[in-house]
Amino acid sequence: MRFPRRPRRPRPPRLLAAVLLTPLLAGCFASSGGDGGAASGADDGSRLRVVLAFPPAENLSPHGADATILSRLGVTEGLTALDANGAAAPALAASWRREDDRNWLFTLREAVFQDGTDVTPAAVAASLTRATEAEPVPAALSGVTLTAKAEGSTGVRVTTAAPDPVLPLRLSSPGLAVLAPKAYKKKGAVDPVGTATGPFELTEVTGATAADLDRFDDYWGGRAQASGVDVRFIADGTARANALRTGQVDLAEAIPVAQAATLDADTRRETATTRTTSLLLNVKSGVFKDPALRAAARAAVDTSALATGVYEGHADAGAGIYGPAVTWAEGKRVRPAGRARAGSPGGASLTLATYDNRPELPEVAQVLKQQLEKAGFKVKLEVREYSRLESDALAGKFDAFVGARNSLLDTGDPVSLLAGDFTCDGGYNLALLCDKGVDRAVAKAQTVADTGERQDAALAAEAAILGTDAVVPLVHQRVITGVGAKVSGVLLDPYERTLVGTGTRR
Known part of the structure; x- marks a missing residue:
């Protein structure tokens, strides 16, 4: 069953400065969402304030280095995911089977893109095809030639030029995320804003300094507990640590080892x-x-x-x-x-x-x-x-x-x-x-x-x-990841593909 999209609440303009100094962070996060992080409703959940170390290098295209940013923020998904043991697990594909050395049939679950269109076999096949045509090719496809075609109402057949025994693992790559047809522009450009399938929808990107995400209420995996995520990209590791220590952010990735001792023990996670x-x-x-x-x-x-x-x-x-x-x-x-x-x-x-x-x-x-x-x-x-x-x-x-x-x-x-x-x-x-x-x-x-x-x-x-x-x-x-004392449900894994998910909240 699908639920109608929840209308987005108006949000005042965000400070647009390229914030690298900690004293400015509080103003930036307070301006996004209008309440400095307070809950927007009794059951609507607070917005998470996250600071990441790496700004987008390729306009948040999923086909390059930015793919993990989208994956860690719960924006994009592929046909499969990695479980805790590093094995392929269902994601947009509910199941799969190997038909012969070069052919695999993936059966899709019922899901919807963030633009409201259905996740169909044709859309998935087109998305994978665009990944194979990207320049440079996503790292997961290095040395691999594959084709994807729709098969009936729920199936996608993926065929490789040579036998590929780990294809389900390969398709878990953040660089092979599935996006709606409208994401793909001319000359190979890809726009993930409002076109992915994850629990959070990318709604706005401010160059290499900031991004805003809203909860995607039609997510197939259930409604996220946080109402959204306000992201800032801060290369300065000391500034990230200071922002967490002073309560200006809820999550700070890649805390420098020199700053670890300055954080309370219950706000440090070493993975x-x-x-x-x-x-x-x-x-x-x-x-x-x-x-x-x-x-x-x-x-x-x-x-x-x-x-x-x-x-x-x-x-x-x-x-x-x-x-x-x-x-x-x-x-x-x-x-x-x-x-x-x-x-x-x-x-x-x-x-x-x-x-x-x-x-x-x-x-x-x-x-x-x-x-x-x-x-x-x-x-x-x-x-x-x-x-x-x-x-x-x-x-x-x-x-x-x-x-x-x-x-x-x-x-x-x-x-x-x-x-x-x-x-x-x-x-x-x-x-x-x-x-x-x-x-x-x-x-x-x-x-x-x-x-x-x-x-x-x-x-x-x-x-x-x-x-x-x-x-x-x-x-x-x-x-070392900095996690606010009131934050729970952070997704830390040795593969560094996840950070924010449906259960992440404060």
């Missing part, structure tokens, strides 16, 4: 994640085109100093591309083979880049700069906001890059990250690695269906990648 901070070396051009100098850089890095120093014990020293949160990896890890011998840097110059949205990264980069210089390199450090850095990093304009990457974010499949980040055709290949041995190892892992055997193959491919010294795993992070 082991599958996120690894790594040093990526540009193997295509510049100083690190030489394998011997990549080996010298790897040998110069002291990861334990980063874990205990920069992260103050809130991280583990780098063990591989997959960290301790990927519990099956530790007992199966393979030692890298074929590494080059470390050469003498001899004063070779390089540019090391990172971003400040995760406040520990500039400090990590500074420590790495010192370690590399001690080994004989000359290092220039460049720090920007991520949205102003990504395109240059992907274009290979830096010799080295420090980044934090969730190894199971895009699909939940351990092999998919390797294909997207470290193969010749990878869509997020910051190291610009193109190695035949690596491509063979990843391609082999992609064909394995058995879970245990696929894990073994993934770790064999990991060893091949580490053997090139294109990536040096530094630390495996534990993420």
Whole structure:
């Protein structure tokens, strides 16, 4: 049964300044909603005030890095989701079955888009098709060719060019969210405002500084307890922590480890994640085109100093591309083979880049700069906001890059990250690695269906990648989220796909 859309209450204009200083946050959040966060009705629920670290880099398109913003805020959904164990779970698809090696049939549940139109097989198939046509292709589809077609009144048949045993996991990716037909514009543009299916509807976006969400009362999974979400994007980690401590926000993501002790214990949530901070070396051009100098850089890095120093014990020293949160990896890890011998840097110059949205990264980069210089390199450090850095990093304009990457974010499949980040055709290949041995190892892992055997193959491919010294795993992070004392129902998971859901309230 469907219920009529609840009319939205009038809302006064929001302050439009690009707020980076904590004293301004209270005014910004108070102006959105008109009551500084008080409940708008006895049973209507309060609006949540959320501050995120990463501003939109691509106009909140679900096909790129912004996909996780939409997923974490409860705006978008795919055909499937990940459960607590990392297995595929129903979302817009109530069930599915594999018909043969290349064909899967997904049966849709009854649901409606936020523009009031029905979620139909044709709409879902068109949405998936647009994802395959995106440039660059979403990371979850790196190396994968698929087609989607409507099948009857409730079915969507997804066909892959090659057997894909983890397709249900792949379709859980935030980058493969299903949107209404009106979301798709000319020249590949995608507008998620009012066109998704989640419990919260994106209603307004103010550049890279703010976004407003209202509760979507027709959500198939039940009415959310909060009436909406007011979001601010604040790159300054200290400002995020201060805003939570002073009660100006209800949720603050990515609290810097240096600020953790300033928060009351009951407002800190530390979550082991599958996120690894790594040093990526540009193997295509510049100083690190030489394998011997990549080996010298790897040998110069002291990861334990980063874990205990920069992260103050809130991280583990780098063990591989997959960290301790990927519990099956530790007992199966393979030692890298074929590494080059470390050469003498001899004063070779390089540019090391990172971003400040995760406040520990500039400090990590500074420590790495010192370690590399001690080994004989000359290092220039460049720090920007991520949205102003990504395109240059992907274009290979830096010799080295420090980044934090969730190894199971895009699909939940351990092999998919390797294909997207470290193969010749990878869509997020910051190291610009193109190695035949690596491509063979990843391609082999992609064909394995058995879970245990696929894990073994993934770790064999990991060893091949580490053997090139294109990536040096530094630390495996534990993420600290600030949660107001009166807030409940926050969704924290090691994949960092969720934050706000139907049960999140204050």
